[in-house]
Amino acid sequence: MRNVVLLCLDSVRKDTFDAYARRLDRRIELSYEQCRAASSWSAPSYASMLTGDLAHDHGVCTHDKRVSSIDPSETFLAREAFEGHEAIGVSTNAFAGSAFGFDRFFDRFADVTESNRYPDALDPASLTAESDASGPSAYLEFLREAVRHDRPLESLANGAVGFLDTVSADAPVPKLFDDGARAVIKESKRSITTSREPLFLFTTFMEAHTPLQHIRGFDRSLHSASNGFTTYERSVWELMEATDDHESFLETRRELYDATVDYLDRTITPFLAWLETNTALETTVVITADHGENQGYPCEEGHVRHKSSLSEGLLHVPLAVVNPPDGYPEIEDGYVSHLELGDLLAAFAREEVVDLTRDRVVAEHVGMSAGPEPPERREYWDRLMRAAYEDGRKVVWDSLGNARAYGLDPARPCWQRRVEDDASVPPWAEEYFDEDAASAKRRLAEDGESEDAVDAAVQDRLEKLGYA
Template sequence: MTGDARPNVVVLCLDTVRKDIYDQYATRLREMATVRFEGMRALGGWSVPSHAGMLTGAVPSETGVHTHQRRFDPIDVADTWIAPLSRSGYESVCVSSNIYASPVFGFDRFFDRTVPISPSRRLPAGMDVQRHISDRSTDGVEAYADFVRQALAHDHPLRSLANGVLLKLDDVSRKLPVEKPTDFGGRAIARTLEREVTEPDGPVLAFANLMDAHGPHTPFRGLDDSIHGVSADFHSSRFRDSDVNAADGLGEFGADIERVRRLYAATVDYLDRIVADLVTELAAGDDRDTVVIVTADHGENLGYESDGHLMNHMSSLSEALLHVPFDIITTGDGDLDLAVDETRADEQGAVPGDTSSPVAVDGLSSHTDLVDVIRSLAGEDPFDPFAFERERARAEIVGSGSGIPEGGDESYWDRGQRVVYEDDRKYYRDQLGTEAVYDVSGPPSKQVERPDETVPNGLFESAFGDWVTDDDHDERAFGEEVDAASRARLEDLGYL
């Protein structure tokens, strides 16, 4: 494809969506896929290092972006997959409800334009209500009057007022036994992304982060009650994930964790519906073909035995976190120009170049290759998905990424951790010297420890280094102090 015929390329990051739950509940997207990468692994276990890895294909010790440096300043724009396509005429846009993937932490500088979405700014043209709340010096009736005055003085007064009403409805629903009336930004992102992709005349390279599957979890309007069956007054803030992680098993938290699991599954089903609708709208709203990559920055621990009975994504490199979806969907009249050799085609009962049934890449693959996948999809040459199978993949984190359990051993929860994948084995080593070997040949997002096996000599080529123990990490984690509105958002998400 050349010139104006080049497709739009959209990377949809379903934040915190693990592979096994995606396979079970994202049935529409699975059916729409032209190519399915079944063995895709993320480069980190939580948002900051994983987003840096998605941009560059590198792990935290290489990008310099991790728990102790959460801004994206160390990354050169030229080292991302956005740069070469921007030089070739692609217009780049980011639409995100993840505060880390936003201007607050410097994520916007990689794109021509960035549209942040948040619970206090669902209509992005309107004012950010949370910033008004954080900056206000009045209370009670005067505070509401002050908000109305500012909203009416805004360039988009009706949208500003609507943002305030929606935020207030969410707040009221949390205090009453009624379901939350809005989602966590998914529909707003879908609407915004459709406009941002279809309105420009030239090809668009878009990245979007949908945070709905990320905690906190509570029933909200649009979820399928037949999947979750959780009462409207439940909210996952009734317990702390860090308390579960410090406990011996699930214990007293078991019933609440089961509710979270069901809400999580229903949310993945919800995301499946709105993203499938988005793909349909992209096909109808633009003469240009669009290639959509559906993936996740990482998955989620849900307290299962294979998750180490851990919750959320702190201090872990479990398969629940690292095994992520990666489906490629095409829109328009043109099919993806696949280059699948005859041997591979015969194995799947497919015809080379035929995209009427999905091609499954079952081997190991990694976000390391996202940059080359995107270049290939946007280029003139046929796309060979099997060229991205790997003999080895890796992932890495340092620090907990969120609050350390009260009274917990900071050296343990804040330790550096690395894994290397080879064939059906996952080799683990942490900064404290702990090693383990896991069999990952079974169901998605599961790992089985093999205590009789050892990590091969020389597999981990380097020591962790000073970057994981810098005494100044607390001071430089956020760069300049984040504003009060951003801090409130981080606290609500469990990062502070």
């Protein structure tokens, strides 16, 4: 038995990871070069990682973002390989957090946000959401509650850091704090040192997710953004409506994105060394992303962020391993899907070798993902989409009857070229789905009509991320 650690870098695409995660690259001993995410945004992607099922099966999608429909016995953590492992979760992603029921799958779970970097202490955002006080009265109420808390100093630190983070985000100075990466690592270390082994650790890092701006700690040589620049200035719909009109903005956005991955590389790499010296059992670390990010490139057909798309920028993600059991090659070139991620993690826990490569893989998303409504063509943006890969060719079809084919190049990660506008869906691909795209879309939309009620603190967090 060995410990298994899963580090999920939200929104990090394969090509940028290869270019800017150079320190991690020196530690990586196994890389799956052709890994594809099972979906194109967080909620369905994490559900697919847990269950090995596509979105139409597990039901987590735009229309129902909670994981309440998934029984813990249906996840890879319930497998025999993880019996005896203490399951720990530390997450900055709201959709992979307790607000949407994700904590149910773990023995211990901590949510980290910009105002809650010490998860066992008082969260000022949650307190404010539950209180009728405002202005100076709200601050006084927080101070009173903080000093009464079991962890008064950490509670006060949460308040101070949250306040300074908010102020610096809107000021013409570098934003003072990251989006939780250092806090996630700190909490992960604390959880590991107070847990029994073997253990499984799941973490998420949100730094590469929008909004992007210069943060203290970024390498200034990697981007040209001013201290006042933020990607929050322009909505996803504004950018996609006329991508060519925003090329300068998009180029600065891409530079900031590169700097973010470089920052994650520098922040996470020392944690790998810490794990080596602070765990009694052998520890295997798996690094991946829930999905990538569209950057408005021509090959992405002008798409930005992760809306209504199954582009290679979204689906081609890193899957890299540090300290795998003996018997694995350094490079795997065949297709691998996140649908098989549970098999890989279970094999590592058992210290076994498993071949995850497949000749064919598929992916799916249902609806446009969380976020603001489009100004027009809602049915189009909210459609269900499916993708099937085989022999360097990808076919993407949707619930509106469209089907396009793309040519891929294994030497060019995250790249695609449209080769056919009226493509045929391969018969083998249909076998992965027990109902057609239009029927699945109707069913999931009808089943998930109720609103996802979250508290004001979570709602504020989602709004900052562009999800509301």
